[in-house]
């Protein structure tokens with residue numbers, strides 16, 4: 001095993017609180033092992049364009065509590081990058097830049113897409129280690145992702161605050177929570193914030209069931225309700241159509257079939273825009289209660305990381321430095337209980353961790369009388 005001297009690091013995909021804490025954890029531990037650390041700007045694009053900064057002790061100081069990522073991020077993929085208006089495979093340029101910079105290892109901090117992209121680079125010969133980060137908590141085979149805990153706090157506080165205004169005005173307030181195609185954030189914040197209705201992608205909803213639950217509350221004398229809805233939640237018909245298109249894409253025999261299914265999915269995504277507003281209007285019609293919508297949006301991703309995220313990010317970052325030192329590559333550093341495990345990227349890439357229908361949070365929500373729309 002050759003000694004690692006120089007480590008590259010980049011952040012890719014949507015930002016999340018705790019990224020800087022992870023960069024710091026990795027960097028400080030790596031410097032402690034005598035390594036040099038270099039940060040690449042704006043995800044895989046910065047690596048393809050060879051834009052980098054030294055991450056020495058001074059650069060790593062004071063960033064633990066800072067939100068976002070000091071390196072910048074992007075959703076660019078190595079094999080499909082837009083360059084001068086054309087989509088170009090930049091994998092070879094990236095491998096060349098790794099060599100030119102004398103990188104013995106590359107640590108990529110990102111969500112599901114980043115795990116796939118990192119695997120592509122590993123297959124192209126780069127010594128890759130990844131860390132799971134996303135507020136969506138949907139990366140496979142890790143207990144938690146960096147950013148989720150903070151977003152959960154922010155969304156829960158929002159739901160707490162919406163209670164008093166919904167109560168005062170006798171309204172339904174529908175709060176849309178991020179999470180992409182997973183319901184972890186809406187379910188966690190809804191449960192912690194005591195939402196009356198929680199709607200997640202994993203449990204397709206029936207609007208009549210939701211209206212029944214709200215009417216029952218009114219009959220008991222409580223004429224306001226909070227609905228926490230995940231951005232990816234769909235009613236039963238929409239969900240059926242979406243899943244059918246997804247299965248067609250997965251089963252596609254050739255590129256033409258795959259492209260057709262992808263176009264169908266894109267059209268369904270486009271139709272989905274504004275769904276929270278439509279749901280609120282329909283609930284107003286069905287219940288007679290005035291309805292309002294609050295889309296929590298990017299506030300969930302911004303700002304200083306919570307202590308839970310700082311701990312997680314520091315733990316995963318420093319564990320990544322250990323793996324690099326030990327020459328263990330092609331793996332993601334997963335959080336497992338109080339520790340970490342190295343999971344082969346082949347097992348993570350292309351998988352999504354969604355909420356199992358019998359998950360303890362789902363069962364708990366049902367036990368306390370929360371309507372899940374089914």
Ligand code: F6P
Nearest residue numbers: 014111134135136178179180301
């Ligand atoms: O993956 C994190 C996330 O915030 C999702 O919850 C959301 O669907 C998406 O990113 C938004 O992406 P963008 O920053 O590209 O608008």
